Amino acid sequence: MDTTEIAAPVVGVTVYPDRARITRRGGIHLAAGRHRVRVAPLPLGLRRDSVRVGGRGPATVLGVDVTVWRQARSTDAQVVGLEQRRRELADELAEVDDADGIEEQRGEFLARLVERAGGTYARALAAGDAAPSDVAAFTDSVAVQLAESRARRRTLARQRIELAEESAALGRDLDAAQGKREPDRLAVEVIVAVEVDEADVELELSYLVEGARWQPSYDLRLVDHTMTVTWFGMVSQSTGEDWPECELQLSTARPAAATGVPELSPWYLDRFRPAPPFAGSMDMSVGMSVPPAPAAAASGGGPARSAAVRAKLRETVAEVEQGVSAATYRPARPVAVPADGSAHRATIAVLELPARLDHVTAPVRAAEAHLRATVRNTSEHALLPGPASVFHDADFVASTRLPAWAPGEETELALGVDDRLRVERKLSRRVETKATLGSTRRREMEYRITVANHTPRPATVEVRDQLPVSRDEAVVVRETTIVPSPVERSELGELIWRLSLAPGDSGEIALGFRVELSKGVELTGWRE
Template sequence: MNAVEIEAPIVGVTVYPDRARVTRRGSTRLAAGEHRVRVAPLPLGLRRDSLRVGGRGAATVLGVDVTTWRQARSVDGQVRELEQRARELADELAGVDDADRIEEQRGQFLARLAERAGGTYARALASGDADPNDVVTFADSVAGQLSDSHGRRRGLARRRTDLTEELAAVQRQLDAASGKRQPDRLAAEVTVSVDADDAELDLELTYLVDGARWQSSYDLRLVDDTMTVTWFGLVSQDTGEDWPECVLQLSTARPAAAAGVPELSPWYLDRIRPAPPQTPMPAASFDRWPGSPPPGAPPALTGGAARSGPPLPKVRESVAAVEQGVSAATYRPARPVAVPADGSAHRATIAVLDLPALLDHVTVPVHAAEAHLRATVRNTSAHTLLPGPAAVFHGADFITATRLPTWAPGEETELALGVDDRLRVERKLRRRADTRATLGSTRRRDVEYRINVANHTPRPATVEVRDQLPVSRDEAVVVREPTLTPPPAERTELGELTWRLRLAPGESTEITMGFRVELAKGIELAGWRE
């Protein structure tokens, strides 16, 4: 049986939320007879039960084997360069240390020379045998040489620091490169036994690998009454093999969750039975372990000469082709994307959707006298948008970062678009009175609040105002006679009130909210707030 090794590069990858299906293809010419066709190296973590072999050609597949292959450690040119640089730096550091010791010895020699010469010159000057100018010249010469030596030692110290830092950086790069290369020493190989005629064989392998994933992210841009949703797929993988530019597909299917339908088990009721006493055990001590700014809008292009002629069309974005399945969708980006096995995320545009948005304002003046612009957006597309982070823009301005839940066709979602300072809100306590009833000993507290809302925007505004009445949790504390003008549109049993106001540009309105709290004798009120 002849052994043949063929190259079968990656030609397609389908990425699921938690794994990927990889397709490889290769061709070879086989003589008549039985052959063992070997494909290697493959990622060690491939799921062996997922391997499928197919293809075209006048041949019969007799069997498929998957084995572990000890891959010869390749000589990495970058590692060689780093090791060479580390040796050069170490040699240069040794040279700096030698030069510093020489300068240190020079300084010691000059200091001893100056000390000895000082006594000699002193005696010579006293006896008149030396010229004072010669003494000054000698002293200046020694001082200059000492100063130069100290300067050279300072320069050597700086050079030693620079070399030490560079050597540490090179060593870190070497450690990282060694860590990345370590898993590649073992790989998988597939051997396909075939009985072929004298013909060309086109072989195709598909298999599942863990360590691959994709997740959704979004840009949400509001312009007038339209929310443009740009859906991105962020693909990353650390499967042990790099994916070249090939046919890349993103699938919403979840193979891990499709193993079976949950089954019901009996639901039993019983009376509580006392537990037998247990011998107390000493408590064990455990350490407790704890549980991503999106880019802003690009700056506007200003300046330059005015463009003549008709305006240029808006730049279009390429989107993915979609194939809707029974329970999942598969998206194929318009351009190939290469994804190396380094865990970094690579972005592909899946879809650009223009969805209708209904704008209004929401204010809760009891907490903050601010009005928040809100967009209620309906998913009118055929896409089920998956959970993921989203950057929200109002026109060209970045507003906030949020997270979208699963958003099915026909569903609505609410997006906060930040504070709108053109809509002014004020809440004031207009009256408060504490009195005692004429008969009995019941005490009363009467309060009245007024909320003023003014629209200073150039367009009509719908404002949802939220406030609340206190709710008693004790029969000795009674809340009575609320004054609510105008009546709220909604009121809950927990005292939550909602008004919906429609204000024209420049228009303002006022809400009055008053109530009375009655306290029985000897009762002190808890939970009060202004």
């Protein structure tokens, strides 16, 4: 059989979170008989078991062979070294992505562990089957693991940036070294054996390729009580072949994830044996760590907002096809994606979601009130986790990371400090008694928390404070004054009040406690 090469350009790409399916299509006129049709060059990252051949015309596919197409390599030592380093960079980037995925799963596991263990410890404490020290040891252990995992993810993020920068610089060096001549390379070829009557035949070839990905990115813009969520798909690839402007689809499916049905292992119960305490301890801060926003971010008015309202531009969004376990999005605008690892943005959806606003303050940490939006996903879209830029009207407030957000689910977004709510926490009473023979020492504290609403509209303010928690039976903490009663409290001493304040109004909270120390006991962990 004779071998005929066919021009089959890329006509469609479906990008998954960690790979892509490429579709090529081309036509050819063949005489009657058997022929071998060659499609080349194809990327080395092609998965051979994923190759599929179809098409139209009076032809029968007799077989498909996937082989490596070898071209003579350049004798230029510099070019050879650069090409070798480019392959190494691709492997290193894949390793970083794999490690980051493992750390993300580790963080999700620890979060679920804490959520489940919270109820278990609460019941055990109430029944007297566990001591506060057990809870502290568990929380310290989880905190250390979470901190280490997040530190590793930050390190991996820096490595990814450094590798991407090195890859871009290496590409420029390769272009300079190779000049205008076609680079030598090692590629894959597909040979399709067909039997036809004399006719025009159209062949369609599809395959999965590694080195491609898409990641979600968001703009979150609050105007009045509506949160506009603009969902972008950031597409990048380093597969070795450029993608022209063609039919691009973004799929949430994970082809490699469904490897089998999970099997159950035995469920053992045993006596709890507490681990030795760690040297570090978890910061039990109750405040919201949010970058301070400009004053205009909380003002809700001014020229910036008027300009934002006037600039109502329509934006094209992707068509969506909801599957059984995944969704596929087709951006309205074709996107060309070169194989240089750079990200190219496509708009997936623009969602108008209702938002509920309130304020949160933890004056024991900082005398500031943070504006918070609680937003419900009323759309049909299951939003994937990804980075988000938060805006209040036209003002940038903060960068955050949006968690996985299912339809009907609520999430909270911090919108910066609102300086028009004034918060003050003062020590109003302090009494300390010295121990006499056989007696205990006592230390009494009382605080006054004042919140004043200087905004032009009613405000709901969530106030967070805490009582100290004893880890030793020789240190006893007793409440003396809590007015008004908190709406929520935890086993670890956290107290929550919710104040409804009219414009110009203020609210006050009194919080007092007493610490009793056995004779000869020295107190640690004290703060005022």
